[in-house]
Amino acid sequence: MAYLENLQKMMEGEVPPPPNSQFLGISLVEAGEGLAVFEMEASDVMPNPMDTLHGGILCDISDAAMGCAFASTLPDNASYTTVELKLNFIKPVWNSKLRAVGKVIKKGNATGLVECQVYDSKDGLVAYATSTCIILTDEKSVGR
Numbered sequence: 001m002a003y004l005e006n007l008q009k010m011m012e013g014e015v016p017p018p019p020n021s022q023f024l025g026i027s028l029v030e031a032g033e034g035l036a037v038f039e040m041e042a043s044d045v046m047p048n049p050m051d052t053l054h055g056g057i058l059c060d061i062s063d064a065a066m067g068c069a070f071a072s073t074l075p076d077n078a079s080y081t082t083v084e085l086k087l088n089f090i091k092p093v094w095n096s097k098l099r100a101v102g103k104v105i106k107k108g109n110a111t112g113l114v115e116c117q118v119y120d121s122k123d124g125l126v127a128y129a130t131s132t133c134i135i136l137t138d139e140k141s142v143g144r
Helices: 002-011 019-024 055-071
Strands: 027-032 035-042 078-089 096-107 111-119 125-137
Touching: 002 027, 002 055, 019 055, 027 055, 035 055, 055 078, 055 096, 055 111, 055 125, 096 125
Parallel strands: none
Antiparallel strands: 027 035, 035 096, 078 125, 096 111, 111 125
16 A cells, blocks of 8 residues: 555655645654554744634644545555545643544545544643545546
8 A cells, every 4th residue: 555655654754744744843653554643843833813823733733644544545546635624622732742643434435534633742632623535546536
């Protein structure tokens, strides 16, 4: 499975992470079939107007974890795209190391459901996300 192999190479530093992950400091720390775990440091440069971590940052790390978890289950001739993403903010974050755990809940022939739990450095749940993905094959997967 090329996607899972690519994720493992990314963890080993053989393949660079995507530019947005580099920009935000998001690092892949664990990958398996249907699982992806990312970490990042939330810092003073990422606040919203209320001076807590901007929700888009939590969305970015959640989306990365869910997308990679789902991609790890796909055959080499397929790709996917997200058709829906929902994020629940559980508690505010200021400066903390975040860990996002993405897991595939159900993968069918055409769609899949994925979840992500984001924890702070004290293992407190700060966000919970779900995503629906659609599997693309043949000409629909070209160039993705």
